[in-house]
Structure formats: C-alpha cells, structure tokens
Amino acid sequence: MTETVSSLAALLGGRVVGNGSQPIVGVADLRMAGADRIGFVRDVKYRDAARATKLGALIVYEELDTQAAQIVVADVGLAFAKVALHFHPVPRAKQHSIHPTATVHPEARLEAPVEIGPNAVVGKVVVGAGTVIMAGAFVGDGTKIGRDCVLYPRVVCYHGLSLGDRVVIHAGAVIGSDGFGYARDGAKWTKVPQLGSVRIDDDVEIGANCTIDRGAIGDTKIGARTKIDNLCHFGHNCVVGEDCAFAGATFVAGSTVFGDRVTMAGHVAIAGHRKIGDDVRVGGNSCVLFDVEEAGDYMGYPLVEKRKWIRLMAAQRDLLELQEQVEGLRRAIEGGGNGSNPKA
C-alpha cells in the first residue's frame, strides 16, 4: 500500500510542511532510515533527532527544523497510531478458507468469508464474516462470534459464549471456563455448576493467557471497546463497562461491577462483589478491597488517593525513624519534661 504525505495528512486532518507528494509505504522509528517511511516526534526532547532523521516524513506536534516532510497534528501519538493501523490493519478474513486439518461442526454457521487455521476446532457455532480463527483455537458449541474478530492461536472459548464484532483475543486466553464456585459440605467442597456465560461486546481486545470465567447463573460481561492486557483474570459474574483498560496481571475476583472508562495500571488485585465507578483510575500493584465510587486516581494498599499514596510510601519508608523519634520523646518526657531536645 502506497500513500503520500498529503494523503496521510488528509487521513489525519493534519497540516503538511514540505514535500506532500513524498510516497510513504510504512512507519518507522525516528532513528531508523527510509525515505518512504514516516516516523513521529511527540516531544521537544527529540528535536535534535528530528533534525538528523533519515526518514522521509514525520508526524510532529509543531513545525520542526528537519529535511523530512512533516504533518503537524494536535495529538501525535493518536495520529501515529492511525497511520500505523492504516499500514498494518488488524487481521481480517478476506477469502473464505477452512484449513483441511481444522475440525468444524457440520452445522456451524460460518458467514463467508471466514478463515479457520490448521488444527482449529470449531463446534456448532455462529461466526460472522471477516473473522479469523487461527491455528489450534477452540470454540465450543453454542458460541456466537461476530464479524471481523480475531482468535489468535490456541485461544479457548468454551460453549455458549457471545462475542461481538471486532473482538480480538490473543493466544492462550481462555474464555468461559468455570467460575470458582463451591459450597461447603462439612469439611468438603461441593461444586456449584457454573451455568451462566460470558458476553464480550464489540471492539474488546483481550491479552495472551488471560482467563475470563463464565457466570454462575447470569453472565460475565466485558463492555464495548474495553482493552485487557496479558495474564488478567476476571471471576464469574464480573460486569465491566465500556472503554476500560486493564493492564497486565490484574486479578478481579467474582461479581465485581465496573463503570465506564475505568483503568487499572497492572498487577492490581480487586476483591469480589465490589462496585468501581466510572472514570476510576488505579495505579499499578494496588489492591482494591472496598467500593470505589468516585472518579479519580487511586493507588496502593490500603487504596487511597494517588497523591496521598506517594506521601504514604515516603512515610512508610521513614517508619523506623518515626519509631526512634517517639522513643526519643518518651525519654525526654520521662527524663523530666524539661524541654531538652528529644532529637538529641
């Protein structure tokens, strides 16, 4: 695919500086080379690198001193993402093809074109046009997959799930496994069958080796456009809103409900049966034990406002000194309360 600086500027609604007719065939890092490649400069600190670049074009936040053609935009990161996606779109099925080693249920309803890779196992399902099911993926009976989805190799979707359009699931993720439900029978555990399902809305992306359990009776739900990084877990009956982002290794116990635009910054643990409001943002390595209803930035364990956590960490680091100060005060008071310096 060949574009020009001008055609890309039109895509971005940006302003061209320099040679708009420069052909562009792909993106690159500022420090790479290629007259037919476009890079980006997000920040004044890369000004010198921009001047020295061997790329043919740059997406920039303001006009810079460089031989490269430039596209000036308001949001460089977003603009670069759009150009990169233009050259490297998410995989889509273009012609109907089922690999001869795939096992597809004779009553599966595949809306052509669908691509099914080697050794994939697809039950009695419904799959929308444009969807790619890669090598070794498994889709259980009764699951419905929308259009233009991508299941990367070795993804497992259990039975009876519902995926919207343009859902992307990375390798090794398991969707619809049994929730962790047991009832005590004296000293023993009796399994509570997990009879609900998982509903994943449009444009959700799920990372490698994640696990999202099916609901106990109702469904586990992931709202539209929510993005989930690798090795995250969502327990049964969680309900996640729209436009959320969960960074890697975030663990959510069952039945917790999230609003929209929630972000978790990685390695966060969230208790079950909690309510997390819209626009709650939690810093990395935090633990959410209680409801967090009000929008804002939170962090730590115990979870507090992020700014407070920064101060609390410093206080925790100084805890030995605080103990010493208290001991000094005690000695000063016991020694006569005479105002001698308790720090001495």
Place this chain on the structure above:
Amino acid sequence: MTETVSSLAALLGGRVVGNGSQPIVGVADLRMAGADRIGFVRDVKYRDAARATKLGALIVYEELDTQAAQIVVADVGLAFAKVALHFHPVPRAKQHSIHPTATVHPEARLEAPVEIGPNAVVGKVVVGAGTVIMAGAFVGDGTKIGRDCVLYPRVVCYHGLSLGDRVVIHAGAVIGSDGFGYARDGAKWTKVPQLGSVRIDDDVEIGANCTIDRGAIGDTKIGARTKIDNLCHFGHNCVVGEDCAFAGATFVAGSTVFGDRVTMAGHVAIAGHRKIGDDVRVGGNSCVLFDVEEAGDYMGYPLVEKRKWIRLMAAQRDLLELQEQVEGLRRAIEGGGNGSNPKA
C-alpha cells in the same frame, strides 16, 4: 431429565411446602421465569423477590410467602449446588470415542469408555473409564489418569504424572512443567534437571491456565478434593493437603507444605520452603513469608491475624497524621514542656 419438587426434596433431605408433584427440569435465578425451574432464596433480603418469583419452585431456608413450591433445607447454598449438579453433572465419557484427528500412542491403555477429542495428543498412558480428554489436550508418556476425569481443551500434562479419579483440569493449565531449579556456576546458571513428578489426588479441580511444576527429585502433590482457581502457580515439591481452596492468581514458590482445609482468598503470594498448618485461612492479596502453623484467619503483608490487619490498614492510612502528631509533640516539648496542647 425431569424431576419433581418431591424427588428433589428427597435428594436434599428437605421438607416440601406446596405442590410436590411440580415437574422440574432445571435451575434458574430467582428473577428468571419458568414453572419447571427451581431457584433459591438464601437470605431474608430476597423475601420480596421470592414473593414475586415466576419460578415453579424455590429452595428456601424457611417457609416463605410465595406461590412457588418450596423445599426447606438447612443449607440453601449447598442444596442448590446439589440440585444444579444433578441437572448439570460434570462431563463424563459415556461411549468410547477417539476423534479421528486425535493422536493416541498405540500402547496407550484406555479403559473404555474414554472420550478423546479432536487434535488431542495422548502418549503411552493409562486412562480410566469415564474420562474425557478434550480437543487439543496433551498427555505425555507414562502419565496415569484415573476414572471420570476431565481435561478441558489445550490442557498440557507432561510425562510421568499421576492423576486420581474425578480430577478436573480447565483449559490451558500446564501440569508437570519443569520446576525452576538452577545452580550457580560463577555468573551463569546451570539447569538442575527436574526428575520428580506431580501427583494429583481424587476430586481435585484445577483452574484455567494454572501451572503446577514437577518435583526436582520427589513429587509435587495436590491432596484430595482440593480446588485451585485460575492462573495459580505451585512450584516444585509443594505438598498440598486435602480439602484446600486456592482462589485465583495465587503464587506458591517451591517446597512449601500445606495442611488440610487451607484456604487462600486470591492473589496471595507464598514463599518457598514454608509450612502452613491445617485450617489456616489467608485473606486476599496477602504475602506469606513465614510458617503459619496455627489455624485461624490471617491477612496482609506483613501477614498478621485478619482482625489486626483491618486495624493495621486503618493505621497505615493514618500514618501522615501520626507523623504530624509526633512532630507536634516534639515542638511542644522543645517549646518548654509546659503542657501546652501539642495538637494545637
């Protein structure tokens, strides 16, 4: 399968109120509809919902005001689990079937009936009757699997393992991978071959994408009826007792020994070479660095009694105020020790 309220009451040892001959074909949530479905009310707060229910029957903790037939039992949660399991039993092989795309070693000893799904790979193993090995699962040479087990899609069991009866392993779990053993050779690591195995006893259930490493020389062992949630890890030579429960994303380093009826509430990290006694219960997001021999409820990092942790979290949240108080006291003492209010 059709039952009646009375036949289910007999199964549960419960007391029938209302129409015992009401046919029941499945379970449902209280707020769903269906004259042939049975739901449950565990708690007084669902009394109004019980009155309005459109289900044909309810399992209840006491007789309620409702049109639905009722089965009164002592433990509603357990009773509902039993009824749900009755209608939705764990998968079992009923007729011997090996999918033509499966690869089974010619000397594998399969006690009919066994079901082996598409693209499963089964080495020179022993498999008991009733066991289901689903699509794409892998079982290495020398592994012995008992009766009525379920290996969900893409489960990997390395070579030489031993699984009891009715063991259930969810998709993507890996059993018997090498323990993390290396010896320092100057600045370099030399691998210590992991020559032990994994022994999983009867009625264990293991969640999706868990990893349980084989022992270094001896075996890693998971005791009977223990339940393990998704994305948990057990290092080499761990020995887990019976009737334990490990909620999701719990990480156990090598050689730690657990008693019976231990519970970990999710996202708990446990150091290696520790001893955890019978009936130890650890709250979520805790870190177990030292032995915990005495039964009881623990939580936090540092791990303390759960009740104390609740108070410690409050104290941690108030640490900045404590620092200010100490600073106020210091000023009061330095200012003359005259008894002026150090809070002022």
Place this chain on the structure above:
Amino acid sequence: MTETVSSLAALLGGRVVGNGSQPIVGVADLRMAGADRIGFVRDVKYRDAARATKLGALIVYEELDTQAAQIVVADVGLAFAKVALHFHPVPRAKQHSIHPTATVHPEARLEAPVEIGPNAVVGKVVVGAGTVIMAGAFVGDGTKIGRDCVLYPRVVCYHGLSLGDRVVIHAGAVIGSDGFGYARDGAKWTKVPQLGSVRIDDDVEIGANCTIDRGAIGDTKIGARTKIDNLCHFGHNCVVGEDCAFAGATFVAGSTVFGDRVTMAGHVAIAGHRKIGDDVRVGGNSCVLFDVEEAGDYMGYPLVEKRKWIRLMAAQRDLLELQEQVEGLRRAIEGGGNGSNPKA
C-alpha cells in the same frame, strides 16, 4: 548410559573416596535406594542420612562416614546439577522427523535433524538442527529458531521472532503477542499496532504460560542465559540482560531495561520505563516503582534495602502500638508535662 564413580569424578573435577569403579546409571535422593545411583549431601545436617544411605555413591562437600563411594567437590549443588544433566539432558532432535499431523509451511527451512510433533503448526520459518517442536506448538511466519531449542507442547511463537540456540520454552508460553499499546481518542482507545519483534538470545529458558510481548516499533529482548519461571509477563520493549533469573508470576510493564545478573524472587511487579542495574536482586512480592541502579538486595513495597525491609515489616506490625505510644505521650504532655510515665 552407564558411568562409574571415577568417570563422574573426572567430569566434575572431584576427588574419589572409596570404590571408583562402582557403576552409576542415574541420580537419586539420599533417602532412596540403589547401588547404581548417585545422590548428594550438601550439608552437615544430612550426615546421619549419609551414613544410612542405600545409594551406591554420594557427591559430598567433605569426606563422610558412609559405605557409599564419594566424590568430594567444592560446590555440591552445582556438581549434582551437572551429573543429573549428564543422565537427563535437555531434549534434542536426533533424527529428522515431522509428525504426519503437523502442518509445516512448504517453504520452511528446517536444518535436519529437527523433530516436529503431532498437530504442531510451523509457518515459513527457519529452524536450526537439533531443535524439538512439540505437539501443538505454533510458530508464525518469519520466525527464526536456532539450534537445539525445545518448544514444549502448545507454545505459541507469533510471526517474525528471533530465538537463539538452546532456547527452551515451556508449555503454554506465548511469545510475541501484541504489546498493550493504545492511544486515547477522546473517551475511546485506538490501537497502536505493535510492529516490533521479540529477540531471545542463546540458552534462555522460559516457563509455562509466560507471556512476552513484541515491541511497539523496536524489539523486546531477553539476554543470553536468562531464566524465567512460570506465569511471568514482560511488556513491549523490555530489554533484559544476561544471566538474569525471574521467579514465578513476576510482572514487568513495558520498556523497562534490566542489566545483567538481575534476580527477582517471585511475584514481583515492576513498573514500566524503569532502569534496573547489574546485580540488582529483589526479594519476593516486591514492587519496583522507581529506577534501581545500584547492585544489592532490595525488597518490599515501597522498595528498600532488604535488611531495612525486614525491620520495616516489624515496624509495620507494631504500628498500632506506636499509635498508642504517641497517644500516651500526648496525654502525658497535656496532663502537665510532669514526667509521669507515658507508657502507663
């Protein structure tokens, strides 16, 4: 394979005590039996067990009172690892074999001998001699795998990766999945295509169900001889040095750079865009939020020197008592600053 005590002593550079011509066919635990097996005694506390051993030979740190032949070495653990590896080498392809159920791209370049297992899917790749690709593994187009590597069952290597020689990847690990990169577009996330790759150098071992994301534009890199335990995650553009060790469930956000000989002791969370220097060692369950440039032992959250963390944990455990002491001091001062015992 049969050795003798003397031939093994030569391999180890150790000194023989007793019957050097004793044949040895394998290793065993000190408490097992077998005249043709060799065990080890690392420590004075196993002296009695050494005296009672039924093994034919022992690797020992000094000459012991035992009937077994002995090999005296300086580093028992390392010597045992070497002997065990001698009898149980890492799997290597000895004869070229592609299982008939494997799907191999016709233009894949396989340097014989390579072993490819059942249902493996291998794209247009380059694979070096001696490499074993086990059942159900997936290798995407453009990936280059060196010599004597092992991909255990169900490993997924996305497209365009580069693996050195003797790289071992355990079951279920996913290498080269998309990094977690999105640009905000108002309330929505726009995907940033992940166009870099993953480069894994010689002698790296990666545990079961790990995930290592490809770089955004540049590459994610894992340095030579680095060992990674199960369920670890490395985000896009991380650069890991040589001879590092990451114990299980360690989570590394994107773009963090590690020096050489770094160790993380398990369940450690590491923020993105950080710099971790050579010989930094971090204890289990820690959180690394900031750069750690200086070599040494660190632990905790907030991360401090390990010795300090041990004391900080004790102080945290005593926080309620500290609050009480401060309250006692306040009362003592308010009560007249008369030197009465504030502890009373």
